[in-house]
Amino acid sequence: MLEFMELDDDARLMLRYRDGDAGAFPALYARHKGPLYRYLLRQVRNAVVAADLFQEVWSNVVATRARYEPRAKFTTYLFHIAHNCTIDFFRRTRRVSRSEELENEALEPEVPEYQRPDVIAEFAEQQSALLAALGALPQEQREAFLLHEESGLTIEEIARITDVGLETAKSRLRYAVRKLKKSLLIAQLPGTERRELKTGRLNAPA
Amino acid sequence: MHPPDELDEYLRGGSALSRQYRSESSPAPPHALDRRVLKASREAQGKSPCLAPLAFAASVLLSMALVLAIAFGPQTAKHGDDAPRVIRAVARADAALRLYSTDPLRARTPSAWLADIAALRRAGRNREADAEFRRFHSAYPGYSADASANRP
Numbered sequence: 164m165l166e167f168m169e170l171d172d173d174a175r176l177m178l179r180y181r182d183g184d185a186g187a188f189p190a191l192y193a194r195h196k197g198p199l200y201r202y203l204l205r206q207v208r209n210a211v212v213a214a215d216l217f218q219e220v221w222s223n224v225v226a227t228r229a230r231y232e233p234r235a236k237f238t239t240y241l242f243h244i245a246h247n248c249t250i251d252f253f254r255r256t257r258r259v260s261r262s263e264e265l266e267n268e269a270l271e272p273e274v275p276e277y278q279r280p281d282v283i284a285e286f287a288e289q290q291s292a293l294l295a296a297l298g299a300l301p302q303e304q305r306e307a308f309l310l311h312e313e314s315g316l317t318i319e320e321i322a323r324i325t326d327v328g329l330e331t332a333k334s335r336l337r338y339a340v341r342k343l344k345k346s347l348l349i350a351q352l353p354g355t356e357r358r359e360l361k362t363g364r365l366n367a368p369a
Numbered sequence: 370m371h372p373p374d375e376l377d378e379y380l381r382g383g384s385a386l387s388r389q390y391r392s393e394s395s396p397a398p399p400h401a402l403d404r405r406v407l408k409a410s411r412e413a414q415g416k417s418p419c420l421a422p423l424a425f426a427a428s429v430l431l432s433m434a435l436v437l438a439i440a441f442g443p444q445t446a447k448h449g450d451d452a453p454r455v456i457r458a459v460a461r462a463d464a465a466l467r468l469y470s471t472d473p474l475r476a477r478t479p480s481a482w483l484a485d486i487a488a489l490r491r492a493g494r495n496r497e498a499d500a501e502f503r504r505f506h507s508a509y510p511g512y513s514a515d516a517s518a519n520r521p
Contacts, residue, residue, distance in 0.1 A: 291393055
């Protein structure tokens with residue numbers, strides 16, 4: 164809680180914006196736009212959806228500014244909103260996908276665009292082995308990693324944002340780190356060994 | 370002795386994984402998106418949130434005034450305990466009508482008018498009584514208090 168701490172610069176900017184200083188917002192925005200955009204883009208893996216969510220998050224910040232109180236770091240506040248918007252998006256997409264599936268039971272079930280193999284493959288082609296491995300992580304593990312890397316949040320803050328216990332948040336990040344480190348090691352191996360490792364004929368490096 | 374936890378090591382910062390992640394491309398939001406967000410933030414300041422409580426207070430005051438006007442206003446139809454007050458108000462209005470009305474039809478109370486019609490009938494002036502009753506009926510179309518005796 165920041166009640167007993169000095170306000171950070173972000174919280175000061177947000178308080179100034181809340182109190183009517185429109186000039187405080189661009190500075191706040193400039194500090195956080197990159198990490199927030201990458202968090203969203205790498206979560207949903209679709210630039211159009213990421214842009215929509217990005218706008219939605221900032222709209223929320225603007226709309227709820229009158230109620231803003233610096234009880235936590237501004238980053239925690241911002242990424243909490245981002246987490247909620249992302250979860251809503253995943254829920255909406257799953258719901259639409261499920262209803263379409265029920266309507267077309269005889270047909271092959273539709274998958275949301277962001278989960279379609281061709282879209283994922285196209286996205287993966289444009290990125291490195293690490294980002295491809297990040298994209299392949301379960302969503303909760305990916306989110307834990309992105310929250311830490313993009314915004315420097317602690318395990319406690321990640322747990323609070325994602326509304327899970329400390330141990331769960333820790334476990335998600337641990338799995339993410341382990342898998343990503345493994346992907347880096349695989350990427351460093353010569354081509355033959357890498358292929359063998361992927362097909363399971365070679366043990367993964369420790 | 371336990372081997373160092375890879376998570377603790379990672380959380381201490383500066384790990385190879387973090388370095389690699391930070392060396393990746395860092396996409397940023399398109400400029401058009403920047404412009405939209407910044408424009409929305411400026412426009413929202415135009416509609417200051419400080420005005421919202423004022424607007425709310427004003428609407429509450431207006432609603433209370435309206436409720437008070439309905440509850441205690443002189444023109445309101447009342448039920449139950451308020452009925453005597455309503456009757457008094459209507460009686461006052463009726464008296465004022467009678468005192469200040471220039472309309473001869475409204476210058477008499479219905480009962481006085483009916484008494485006049487009855488008197489005409491008793492005097493055998495039925496044609497005049499009928500004409501008077503028609504005028505009475507057009508002036509008080511809903512009046513039902515024992516007017517039947519005066520019907521033609």
